[in-house]
Amino acid sequence: MKEKEEERLKHMLEIEESLYSKGYRLVCGVDEAGRGPLCGPVVAAAVILKPGDTIEGVNDSKKLSEKKREKLYQDIMDKALAVGVGISDVDVIETVNILNATKLAMKQAIENLSIVPEYVLIDGNQMIDIDISASTVVHGDAVSESIAAASIIAKVTRDRMLIKWDKDYPEYGFAKHKGYGTKAHIEAIGKYGLTPLHRPSFCKKFVKEEK
Numbered sequence: 001m002k003e004k005e006e007e008r009l010k011h012m013l014e015i016e017e018s019l020y021s022k023g024y025r026l027v028c029g030v031d032e033a034g035r036g037p038l039c040g041p042v043v044a045a046a047v048i049l050k051p052g053d054t055i056e057g058v059n060d061s062k063k064l065s066e067k068k069r070e071k072l073y074q075d076i077m078d079k080a081l082a083v084g085v086g087i088s089d090v091d092v093i094e095t096v097n098i099l100n101a102t103k104l105a106m107k108q109a110i111e112n113l114s115i116v117p118e119y120v121l122i123d124g125n126q127m128i129d130i131d132i133s134a135s136t137v138v139h140g141d142a143v144s145e146s147i148a149a150a151s152i153i154a155k156v157t158r159d160r161m162l163i164k165w166d167k168d169y170p171e172y173g174f175a176k177h178k179g180y181g182t183k184a185h186i187e188a189i190g191k192y193g194l195t196p197l198h199r200p201s202f203c204k205k206f207v208k209e210e211k
Contacts, residue, residue, distance in 0.1 A: 012145040013054065015137065019119050020051050026081070027051075028117035029146025030106050030128075033061070033154035035098055037179030038189070038206075039172075039198040040162055042093060044105035045153035046084040046113055046120075047076060049146050055079055058148045060141040061155040073156040076149045084112035085157055090199055103128045109150075123147045169195050181206075 019027050032044040049055070055075050057068065064072065077083060086108025088101035096104070106128050110120060119133045123140035140147035159178055166175035172188045172195065179185070179197075189198070189206045 012058070012143060012148065015121060015144045016049070016051070016146060024119045024133075025051060026115060026118040027146055028082075028110065028113065028120045029123075029140070029144055029148070029150045030109060030120060031061075031123040031141055031147050031151040031154055032102050032105060033151065033158045034179070035102055036181075037199075038181050038185065038202045039090070039174070039179040039195065040158065040165070041087045041089045042098065042102050042105050043154045043158040043161075044086040044088075044102065044109040045150040045157065046082075046086075046106070046109040046117075047146050047149040047153060048081040048083075048113065048115060048117055049149060050079065050081055053079060054145065055149065058145055058152065060148055061151040062141075064152070066159070069152055069156050069159075072149075072152050076153060080149065082113045082115040082117075083153055084109045084114075085153065086110075086112060090197060093199055094201055099126065102126075121147055123151070165197060169197070 016027050026048050028046050028048045030046045032042055034040060034042040057072055061069055086105040088105040093101040107130060110130060117132060121140060121144055122134055122136045125136050125138050127136055137144055141151040162174040162178045171192055173184050177185050186206050189203055194203055
C-alpha cells in the first residue's frame with residue numbers, strides 16, 4: 001500500500017519536476033471550490049510547495065474524506081512556501097457569471113501569495129489574466145501535487161464558511177451539503193425562499209413564483 005502511494009505521489013510530481021528541470025523553482029498550483037453550488041462564494045487557492053518536499057496523502061480534494069482534508073489542510077499550511085486564497089462572492093458571481101468569477105478568485109489567490117511565483121499551473125482549461133508564465137492542466141488536481149494542494153485549501157476554506165453560515169440559517173442544512181443542490185436543500189429553498197447567500201441565477205427553477 002505504501003509503495004502504491006509513493007508511486008502515485010511520484011506521478012503527481014512529474015509536471016513540477018519538469019518545470020524544476022527548466023530552472024523554475026517557485027511553481028504555483030491554483031484550483032477552486034464552489035463552482036457548482038446553489039449558494040455561497042467560489043473560493044480559489046494558490047499554493048507554492050517546496051521543491052522535493054512532498055506532502056504525504058495530498059490528492060484531489062474530492063477523493064478525500066472531510067477528516068483527511070482537514071489534516072492535509074494543516075500540513076499544507078505548515079509546509080508550503082506560500083498559500084494564497086481568493087474569494088468571489090455571490091454578487092460577483094451574479095454580475096460577471098461563474099466562469100469569470102472563478103478566474104477573478106484565482107487571480108486574487110495568486111496576488112495574495114506572500115511570494116511571487118515564477119510559474120503557475122492552473123486547474124482546468126481556462127487561462128487567467130496574469131503577468132506570469134502559466135499553463136492550464138485538465139484534471140490538474142489528479143496529476144499535480146501543487147494543484148491538488150490548492151484544491152484542498154480551497155475546499156476546506158469554503159466548507160468552513162458554509163459550516164459557519166449554517167448557524168445563521170439552520171433550516172437550510174448548509175453544514176451538511178455545503179450549498180450543493182441536494183434534495184433537502186432544494187426543498188428548503190421551496191419552503192423558505194432564498195437567503196442573501198444564494199445565487200439567484202442558479203436557483204430560478206427552485207423558487208416558487210409569487211402569485
